[in-house]
Amino acid sequence: MKHLTIEVARGIDLKIIQTDQFKNNMIVFNFTIPSNYQNFAKLALLAELLENASTVYPSEMLVSRKLSEMFGAGYGVTVLRYGNQHTLRIRLTFPQNQYLPNHTDLLAEAFSFLREMIEHPYANGNQFESSYFNVHQTNLVNYLQALPDNREFYSTLQLQKLYYASDLDQGHYLLGTANEVRNQDADHLYTFYKEFLKKAQISVIVAGQIDSEVVRNQLTYFATFSERNADDLSLYIRPQLPMKTREKTEVVPGSQSILNLGYRLPVYFNDRLYLAATIFNQIFGASTRSLLFTNVREKASLAYDIHSSYNSFAGMLSVQAGIDFEKMPQVIQTINLQLTAVVNGDYPDDLLIGVKNSMINQHRSQSDYLTTLVERQYLRQISGISYEDKQWESAVMAVTKRDIAEVAKQVHYEARYVLQSQGGQNETN
Structure with a gap:
């Protein structure tokens, strides 16, 4: 196993893990900003919008069809919290070429697909396409409203809120609340996303039987990957808790x-x-x-x-x-x-x-x-x-x-x- 570390630009790091241990390759983009509860609902809704459509693939069916053409590639977008860091993660898994007909190399095609999904979300002018936005907004609101039905998880969230008392950045649920999601609109969220792409620190990890030069070259095609703040983000939560239980x-x-x-x-x-x-x-x-x-x-x-x-x-x-x-x-x-x-x-x-x-x-x-x-x-x-x-x-x-x-x-x-x-x-x- 061989590891390569490359700084694509200030604030954008690339890690390549070359290994023949697996039958698949994986590309992961981690977009990270400091944890702030005011962004939770926004990134949660963005994860839904970025996962299911884009300009070239304006429906879930077309995204699925493209993944099938890539021999059953797997694609997903999620939000995570590591201590004080809030991360939007985009991941694509696809077969290694030695297991494909004619040893088809999907690496360049995989990056092209990711570039489309990341840089060209399903939008109309300067806002997310309204009917598409409304469907996923409603779906997320319904999910959040149903959380009390999962009593174990709901009570875990309530303990978290109680434990951190007035610290909303830590006590708040990572996906926000139903009201916070409901208050989002297609144009403001689109503007937020464009700024997010410019400011978030980016970690790209590519693992498998990978040609590092192809990876490096493909990343140069991402128009939004310009230099940004590279200061270390705080990771560990060291809260000032109330004196009383x-x-x-x-x-x-x-x-x-x-x-x-x-x-x-x-x-x-x-x-x-x-x-x-x-x-x-x-x-x-x-x-x-x-x-x-x-x-x-x-x-x-x-x-x-x-x-x-x-x-x-x-x-x-x-x-x-x-x-x-x-x-x-x-x-x-x-x-x-x-x-x-x-x-x-x-x-x-x-x-x-x-x-x-x-x-x-x-x-x-x-x-x-x-x-x-x-x-x-x-x-x-x-x-x-x-x-x-x-x-x-x-x-x-x-x-x-x-x-x-x-x-x-x-x-x-x-x-x-x-x-x-x-x-x-x-x-x-």
């Missing part, structure tokens, strides 16, 4: 309540204890062998389901559990006991060994996917942290119970959001 309960119809707990865990992706924090999360609640799953769900039967999550860009730990509302004090007490157990190292050695082995096996298995290769490369770029596989595995195996206890001692309770079922309220009353 925040707690909220919302009553909804249903038979099962959902408890969400938010904790400050100020250990970040590049910190000395990062891997210890990752292992802590697995031992505490992220795996089916964890203390929360074993002791809260299986032994005490206090939760229908329970798990923890750790965000290393935000320094945040969360716990979500499906519970009977009247048992909530007992659930919280039992969760706290599991955290104390980790602080004291009071868990089996074979749990620690099993978690480490599981992490290493998962890391190895994920390496068999081209998407993982590209994602790890992007994380290296935005964080400046690079681990070779063997180095990473050795670092995982070197983590001790003392390291994990040091992490657990830093966990600080900040927020609680409860989605209380109406049935649970009736039973309590």
Whole structure:
């Protein structure tokens, strides 16, 4: 495997990963700006508009037909948040030429397609085509209005909002709200997109059996790829949280309540204890062998389901559990006991060994996917942290119970959001 790094222009970087490990090639464009909640709905709607049509391909059917002509190429646009960075990602996957009739080389055609989709969205004059815009605006509004139906996800979003209190850039949902999407219009969003193309930092990653000269040459055809600000974008979220804990309960119809707990865990992706924090999360609640799953769900039967999550860009730990509302004090007490157990190292050695082995096996298995290769490369770029596989595995195996206890001692309770079922309220009353 060979890596090439090329600065296309100031603020536009190209990374080429030459490998024959996969049957497909992949091109990924990451357009990144600082996280600002006022842009969330705009980029979410833009992702829909850029994915489904362009000037040359003014319908989803024509886009699909073009992808079929490229031997079943896969194309998608999405929005992501890495800490304080807000990214619009455009990705195209297509077969390597050695697996195609007459060894057809799709690389130039792939870039031509992407240039069309990025630089020539389906517009009429200086605005997105109105009927097309209205359809996708309505679709996104409907999706956002239906979020409360997915109670686990909805309660996760509510905990996030509560945890960050008045910090809308972090507490706001990445796709915005239904009202924010509804307030967008075709001409203003088109103007925003043109400015976005000029200002966003761009990372291009191309992976597979790739001719680097063809890639470099194809990028020169992108008219919008001019120099722009190349200052480092802030990545890690180091919030100024309120001194008081925040707690909220919302009553909804249903038979099962959902408890969400938010904790400050100020250990970040590049910190000395990062891997210890990752292992802590697995031992505490992220795996089916964890203390929360074993002791809260299986032994005490206090939760229908329970798990923890750790965000290393935000320094945040969360716990979500499906519970009977009247048992909530007992659930919280039992969760706290599991955290104390980790602080004291009071868990089996074979749990620690099993978690480490599981992490290493998962890391190895994920390496068999081209998407993982590209994602790890992007994380290296935005964080400046690079681990070779063997180095990473050795670092995982070197983590001790003392390291994990040091992490657990830093966990600080900040927020609680409860989605209380109406049935649970009736039973309590």
